[in-house]
Amino acid sequence: MRKISLKFLFTLLALGTVTIAYAQKDQARPKTIGSKNIAYGKNCSSNTPYKGYVTSVAVGYGGANKSDTKNWISITLVDKNGKNPEWYWTKDDADTDAGKALLSTAQYAASSGQKIYAECTPGGGGDHDDIKSLWVGPDAPSP
Structure with a gap:
């Protein structure tokens, strides 16, 4: 038994x-969202702020040449309808105080899913724009 x-x-x-x-x-x-083909951002410029959401944040150490090697921050944004993903560099790298502030703000925006408002400035080389400031939350400024 x-x-x-x-x-x-x-x-x-x-x-x-x-x-x-x-x-x-x-x-x-x-669960995957968005497109696999993410274009470099064109909708945020010095004259046109971006309003939408942050979907991902990355920090990578590299650069086009040895004098340009930094701890770059890359942020992927989608528009206010959750469509059209595009990515941007930030103006400041992750080793600066301003970069650390942008990084933590972007991480909060990505994890909370709250709307963002981003302002951009011409990036290095003049062929792209970089995020220089980022606001998060329901009271983020409206363009």
């Missing part, structure tokens, strides 16, 4: 473990 009880107990434990593993496997699938 004791042998049967132990076999029954071990069987229940094994089935319970398999069920838990199966349930967690289903929940582990990431």
Whole structure:
């Protein structure tokens, strides 16, 4: 009788473990949003602020040449309808106080999902614009 009880107990434990593993496997699938092809930002300029949402933030160490190697911050934005993703560099890199402030603000915006308002300035080389300031929340300035 004791042998049967132990076999029954071990069987229940094994089935319970398999069920838990199966349930967690289903929940582990990431939900993707947006497009895989993200264009470099063109909608935020020194004359036209950007209003929308932050979808991702990245910090990367690199540069076009050795004198330009910095801890760059890249932010991906979507418009106020959650469409048209585009990415921007920030004016200040992550090693400066201003860059650290932009980085933490962008991370908060991405994790909270609140609307943003960004102002840009011409970037290095003059062929793109960089984010110079970022406001987050329901009271972010309106253009």
